[in-house]
Amino acid sequence: MTHRFLNRRSFLASACAGGLATSFAPSISFAESATDQRFVFVLLRGAMDGLHAVVPYGDPAYRSARGQLAYESSALTPLDSTFALAPGLSPLAPAFMDGELLPVQGLAIPYRTRSHFDAQSILETGLDKPVGSASGWLNRTLGVIGGASGAGIAVGGGLPTSLRGDVPVATWAPKVQRDGDEAFLADLSHLYNQDPQLADSFTAALNLQEQAMVMASSGGKRGLAMFDELFSATGRFLAADDGPRIAAMEFSGWDTHAGQGKAGGALDRRLEALANGLLTFKATLSPDVWSKTVVLVSTEFGRTVATNGTGGTDHGTGGTAFLFGGAVRGGRVIADWPGLASNQLFEGRDLRPTLDTRQLLKGVLGAHYDLRHAELDSVIFPNSGSTRALDGLLI
Amino acid sequence: MQANPQLRALNRFGLGARPGEAGAIDPRSWLRQQINPNATRMKGLELPSAQDLAETVMSSRARDDKAQARKELRKLGRETFGREATAAIAHAMTTDNPFAERLVRFWSNHLAVSTVGEPVVSLTAGAYEREAIRPHVFGRFEDMVQASARHPAMLIYLDQVRSFGPNARAARNNRRGLNENYARELLELHTLGVDGGYDQRDVEQLALILTGWTIGGYIRQGAEGAATPFTFVDAMHEPGSKTLLGRRYPEGGEMEGSAAISALCRHPSTARFIATKLVRHFVSDQPHPLDVDIIAGVYLDTDGDLDEVSLALLDLDGALYGPERKIRSPQDFLIAMGRCLGLTSIQRKGLAGLISLRHAPWSPGSPAGFADTAVEWGDPDGLLCRVDLARLVVRSSRTILPDAGGFAASVMEVRNPALLNAMLAEQSSAVDKTALIFASPDFQWR
Numbered sequence: 108m109t110h111r112f113l114n115r116r117s118f119l120a121s122a123c124a125g126g127l128a129t130s131f132a133p134s135i136s137f138a139e140s141a142t143d144q145r146f147v148f149v150l151l152r153g154a155m156d157g158l159h160a161v162v163p164y165g166d167p168a169y170r171s172a173r174g175q176l177a178y179e180s181s182a183l184t185p186l187d188s189t190f191a192l193a194p195g196l197s198p199l200a201p202a203f204m205d206g207e208l209l210p211v212q213g214l215a216i217p218y219r220t221r222s223h224f225d226a227q228s229i230l231e232t233g234l235d236k237p238v239g240s241a242s243g244w245l246n247r248t249l250g251v252i253g254g255a256s257g258a259g260i261a262v263g264g265g266l267p268t269s270l271r272g273d274v275p276v277a278t279w280a281p282k283v284q285r286d287g288d289e290a291f292l293a294d295l296s297h298l299y300n301q302d303p304q305l306a307d308s309f310t311a312a313l314n315l316q317e318q319a320m321v322m323a324s325s326g327g328k329r330g331l332a333m334f335d336e337l338f339s340a341t342g343r344f345l346a347a348d349d350g351p352r353i354a355a356m357e358f359s360g361w362d363t364h365a366g367q368g369k370a371g372g373a374l375d376r377r378l379e380a381l382a383n384g385l386l387t388f389k390a391t392l393s394p395d396v397w398s399k400t401v402v403l404v405s406t407e408f409g410r411t412v413a414t415n416g417t418g419g420t421d422h423g424t425g426g427t428a429f430l431f432g433g434a435v436r437g438g439r440v441i442a443d444w445p446g447l448a449s450n451q452l453f454e455g456r457d458l459r460p461t462l463d464t465r466q467l468l469k470g471v472l473g474a475h476y477d478l479r480h481a482e483l484d485s486v487i488f489p490n491s492g493s494t495r496a497l498d499g500l501l502i
Numbered sequence: 503m504q505a506n507p508q509l510r511a512l513n514r515f516g517l518g519a520r521p522g523e524a525g526a527i528d529p530r531s532w533l534r535q536q537i538n539p540n541a542t543r544m545k546g547l548e549l550p551s552a553q554d555l556a557e558t559v560m561s562s563r564a565r566d567d568k569a570q571a572r573k574e575l576r577k578l579g580r581e582t583f584g585r586e587a588t589a590a591i592a593h594a595m596t597t598d599n600p601f602a603e604r605l606v607r608f609w610s611n612h613l614a615v616s617t618v619g620e621p622v623v624s625l626t627a628g629a630y631e632r633e634a635i636r637p638h639v640f641g642r643f644e645d646m647v648q649a650s651a652r653h654p655a656m657l658i659y660l661d662q663v664r665s666f667g668p669n670a671r672a673a674r675n676n677r678r679g680l681n682e683n684y685a686r687e688l689l690e691l692h693t694l695g696v697d698g699g700y701d702q703r704d705v706e707q708l709a710l711i712l713t714g715w716t717i718g719g720y721i722r723q724g725a726e727g728a729a730t731p732f733t734f735v736d737a738m739h740e741p742g743s744k745t746l747l748g749r750r751y752p753e754g755g756e757m758e759g760s761a762a763i764s765a766l767c768r769h770p771s772t773a774r775f776i777a778t779k780l781v782r783h784f785v786s787d788q789p790h791p792l793d794v795d796i797i798a799g800v801y802l803d804t805d806g807d808l809d810e811v812s813l814a815l816l817d818l819d820g821a822l823y824g825p826e827r828k829i830r831s832p833q834d835f836l837i838a839m840g841r842c843l844g845l846t847s848i849q850r851k852g853l854a855g856l857i858s859l860r861h862a863p864w865s866p867g868s869p870a871g872f873a874d875t876a877v878e879w880g881d882p883d884g885l886l887c888r889v890d891l892a893r894l895v896v897r898s899s900r901t902i903l904p905d906a907g908g909f910a911a912s913v914m915e916v917r918n919p920a921l922l923n924a925m926l927a928e929q930s931s932a933v934d935k936t937a938l939i940f941a942s943p944d945f946q947w948r
Contacts, residue, residue, distance in 0.1 A: 152867065175677055221686070221705075222696045224870050237696075264867075265860055266881035278883035282858060282890075291934060294925045295889065295941055301918050302943035304827075305880050309943075312882030330619075359867045360619055364661045364683040416679020417664050422686065454702065 142252055144399050144434070144475050145345045147354045147388070148245055148269055151381075151406040152227060153362035156420050157427025158412065158458065159374055160196060161210040161440065165189035168447040174414040182370040186210070190440045194370040195378030198386060202431065209430040209437035209500065211467055213445060215408060215460030217494070221422035223362070226407035230464060231268035233488045244468065245355055246272030247487045252476050257314050260344055260351040263337040263358075270355045275307040277315040277351065279344070281336055292316070331376060334358065334384030342391025345400070361406060365417040385431055397433035401475055401501065404429040405464070411456050412447055425458030428467060434475065434501050441497070463494050470497030507822040509915050513948035514828060515784060515816070516600035518838025519913045529822055533601050537812050541602035542636045544593050549586060552629045552654050552731035559622055559654075560719045560729035572621075579624035583617055584853070586628025587863040591833070592847045595840035602639065605812060607833075608783050610635045610864075612776075613650045613692055614871035615659040617864050622658045627864035630655035643776065643806035644767035647692060651684075651763060652732040654717050660684035660869060663720050667713040667740025672721070680740075685709035687869045689766070695778075698771030700747060707744045711751060711758045714739030767806055773798040776811075779874075784815055786826040787875040793818050827947040829876040832859035834948075835888060836895070839940050842913050843899045851898075855891035859884055880946070892940035896933050906935040914944045 162178055163169050165188045170177045183191035184200045190212065192200055202208040217235045220226050225237040233244030249259045250273060259276035261267055270276050292313060299309035337356055344350045360377060367374045381404070389397060409426030425445070430437065445451050445459040453459040469483045473496050484492040511529035512519035550558075558578065565571040597603050610631045617624040634653040638646035650656050657663040662684035666673040673679055685708035690696050716738065718730030727733060734756035743752045749765065751758045766772060777797035781789035800814040801807075820826050830838060833856060840848065856862050866872045873879070903909045907923045916922055922942065929935045939945060 220696070221702060222690050223868060224690075225696050261881070265878065265884060271877055276882075278881040280858065280860075280883050280887075282887075288893075291893075291929075291938070291941075292889065294928050294938060297921060297925055298918075298942045298944075299885075301921065304876055305885065305943050305946065308880050308882045309885050312886045315882065316886070362683075362868075364681055365664065414677075415681055416666050416668065416673070416677075417661060417681040418677075419661075419681070421682050 142352055142476060145352055145396060146475060147341060147345070147356060147402040149402060149404040150231070150267065150269065150355070150357040151361045151404065152357055152359040154223060154408050154410055154422060155361040155406040155427065156363055156367065156374060156410040157212065158409065159367065160193050160378055161212055161427050162191045162193055163189055163444070163447060164191045166447045172412050172447040172449070175418065176367060176369060176414045176420070178369055186440055189444060190442070193375060193378055195375040196382045198379065198382040203438055206438035207431060207433060207435055209435050210440045211428045211462065212440060212442035213425045213458060213461040214428050214464050214467060215425050216464050219424065221408065223407055228268065230405065230407050233465065233468065235490060242272030243267070243269035244487050245269040245353060246274050246276065248472055248476070249274040249276070249353060251478060251482045251486055257311070258351055259353045260315070261355045262341045262344070263333070263356055267355050267357055275311045277311045279315060279340065281340065331380040334380040335387050338384035338388040339391055342388040346392050346396055363410070363419045364415065364421060365419040367419045399434055401430060401432040401434050401471055403471060404431065409458050412452060412458060413456065423457035424453045425460040430471065430500060436499060436502050465491050465494045466497045469494070470500045474501040505823045506915055510822045513914065515604060517594055517603060517834060518841040520841050520844070521909055521912045524912060530816060533816050534813065536599045536601040537640055537809055538602070539640045541599035542606050542639045544632060544636065547589055549589060549628055550582065552626060552633055555625050555629060556654055556717055556731045557729045559625070576621045579621035583624040583627065587853055588848055590628065590631070590863055591837060594837045596846055605639045606631065606636055608780070609639055609646060611871040612779060613646065613656070614866050614869055615655045615864060616866050616869065618867065620659060623655050626655035638808070640809045640812065643808055644764055647763050647767055648760065651688070651715065651759070654731045657715065657717055657732070660687055662712060663716045665709060665713055666738045667710055670713060670738050670740055672735070672737035680709050680713065682706060682709040685712055691870055693766040693775070694769055694771040695775030698769065698775060704746055707746045708762060710740040711744050711746060711762050714756065715759055770802060773801040776801060780811070780815060781818070783874050785818055785820045785824070787828070790820070793820070829879050830946055830948055831872065831879055832856055832861035832884070832888070833863065835946065836891060839892065839895045843901050845899060849898060851894055852891070855887065855894060858887045859891070888946065889941040893937045896937040896940065901936060902932045903936055906939065910939045916944050
């Protein structure tokens with residue numbers, strides 16, 4: 108692409124077709140919008156084994172109930188007399204000490220299913236039963252806080268259900284190189300503006316283009332290296348003064364039916380990559396931005412308490428989440444612990460759920476964005492009035 | 503916009519119109535003549551069979567230098583995957599039976615395996631589609647599920663290969679036992695659907711029924727069996743009768759699983775689930791209940807004869823004439839460009855483009871397979887990736903179109919011809935003209 112070519116295009120852009128010039132006006136600016144608070148929703152698809160992450164080593168039944176997957180005590184980092192961090196999560200121990208990490212145990216969506224897909228749908232729509240085409244609670248949150256186009260972004264894997272809805276949002280994934288011919292894209296945007304279903308999406312793509320172009324990307328890392336790359340990108344997006352404020356990320360590979368392993372095993376290495384990714388994310392933010400940031404790491408359900416016949420765990424119920432961020436009041440574990448003895452389990456096999464996931468989500472969003480009960484109870488999480496938000500999660 | 507039934511047939515039910523093709527076909531007879539078992543064959547290829555691969559995997563597992571053996575197997579998996587994926591895309595670009603090929607791709611995705619994080623599935627995914635899916639696309643659904651259940655790709659992917667009955671002979675005195683992964687997805691994703699009327703107990707009972715279904719030679723028990731793609735190992739099988747969906751299955755070894763799959767495939771919930779997915783794939787992101795009723799009815803009346811089911815799809819109201827549109831998946835977008843340009847193969851970069859678009863062959867993020875709707879594939883980053891891929895493909899093909907506007911109208915339904923022609927006139931190079939057509943919104947739909 109030559110300068111002459113560009114110049115000719117710039118001339119054309121101003122000379123003809125009125126819509127052309129405006130279609131490239133930067134409109135991602137968030138400054139006029141409602142908030143400076145940053146929020147990241149990290150979904151671990153496939154059901155992370157929470158008992159293998161925030162380990163209830165102090166439960167008297169832990170060893171006998173878990174069987175061959177029970178960690179040796181020496182491998183664990185105790186958080187209190189009941190819970191300890193798995194070896195892979197030990198990089199987060201200093202954050203726990205500093206009060207920036209808040210693990211939550213015994214959490215479940217308000218609908219009993221062991222289907223990944225139904226459970227993810229409920230977790231992402233914020234409803235109390237699976238509804239295929241519903242919008243997501245993150246998008247409805249953007250609507251409530253007056254998030255402009257560009258206030259929301261999904262990093263790494265398309266547009267997840269949590270961010271689908273009326274407010275246009277961006278998506279971004281690492282590329283080696285983007286073919287960024289602006290004139291070509293401007294011509295295309297004319298065509299996309301005529302398409303009722305794709306117009307918003309194409310506009311959001313162009314709006315993000317400017318930011319993404321300057322973002323150095325090593326380009327589509329695979330496997331565990333993805334964590335660092337995507338967390339780093341998300342941090343840089345959220346750090347920008349005029350960047351997005353709410354991000355959704357997702358990682359798969361948590362469906363450990365076989366060969367889950369213990370310290371240094373398959374799941375533990377993935378947990379370590381997650382922990383290091385979270386620390387990378389923090390490192391991309393200034394102390395000021397970090398103090399306004401909350402990351403919520405969640406998964407669709409927990410896994411069976413007992414090891415299955417193939418050194419793994421099957422789909423369960425009660426699960427685990429973490430809050431991480433400068434705005435988090437951490438350094439403790441939230442759990443109304445039901446216990447792991449066989450008579451304490453849900454349907455004789457799973458951790459009994461003692462917290463509705465929406466209690467956590469409502470508690471975080473309500474405090475972080477100063478939302479009214481009516482907004483939380485009926486708009487963001489419809490029909491959840493009787494589900495009380497958890498208090499005191501944030502500073 | 504007036505629907506063009508020729509382009510609908512070629513694009514919505516096929517893999518993309520070739521220039522000039524639309525004027526030369528009668529839509530219904532063009533589609534109907536492809537409903538023919540011969541139309542799903544892939545020929546002239548030196549690609550490995552499951553038997554070849556079973557032998558490769560078993561000899562790798564028998565080696566003493568485990569780490570090196572695993573490393574070599576991963577490398578072989580990557581190479582085989584690359585060959586298989588490029589062969590599958592090239593076949594789709596060149597086949598004269600693109601409707602049949604769409605159905606192959608639909609069923610392969612319905613009974614999905616994924617190479618993500620699974621080197622052995624990378625080796626066998628292509629063979630799986632050829633051996634378990636293609637022969638049954640115009641046969642009975644049950645035969646396809648029976649073949650899928652016995653294929654090493656599926657046995658490995660959903661952990662069936664090492665699921666032991668807790669009371670089986672080979673499970674005693676060691677810590678081997680049940681794995682319910684495959685049984686759950688067989689119910690939830692392959693047959694009844696999540697609301698199909700089963701519970702956790704049914705999942706566990708089906709898992710017990712299926713114990714012993716494994717790959718020949720995979721499980722070490724002293725006396726090694728021959729390496730075969732499938733075997734039933736009675737020593738792994740849970741003895742005694744089981745009960746699934748209220749029906750008792752007396753102890754019957756491998757036949758328990760065969761009978762259970764047969765019953766699941768005849769279940770009315772399966773008919774509805776399959777019908778909903780087919781209507782969503784070919785007609786509308788929001789399947790109309792009447793369309794679902796029609797297809798489910800044909801399925802039940804014909805005992806799951808996919809020949810009849812495929813035919814019935816063509817007669818649905820919205821099939822060739824309705825206002826609804828379907829978005830092309832990224833693979834189908836790439837394939838359609840190839841068909842337009844007469845390409846016979848794709849480059850490595852084309853495959854990389856599909857990875858950026860999250861749609862590499864046989865690589866869905868979960869056993870649910872790839873999604874199938876505009877909200878899934880029309881995301882902002884995805885649209886820009888399509889622009890990149892369009893420019894890449896056109897640049898490497900060096901095709902010059904004498905009449906870009908006419909070409910566009912011959913391969914897609916153009917919403918606003920005047921605007922498209924104006925934008926084509928803006929392009930200073932022939933490459934950009936062609937790329938603009940492929941990157942335009944109209945080319946994303948079918």
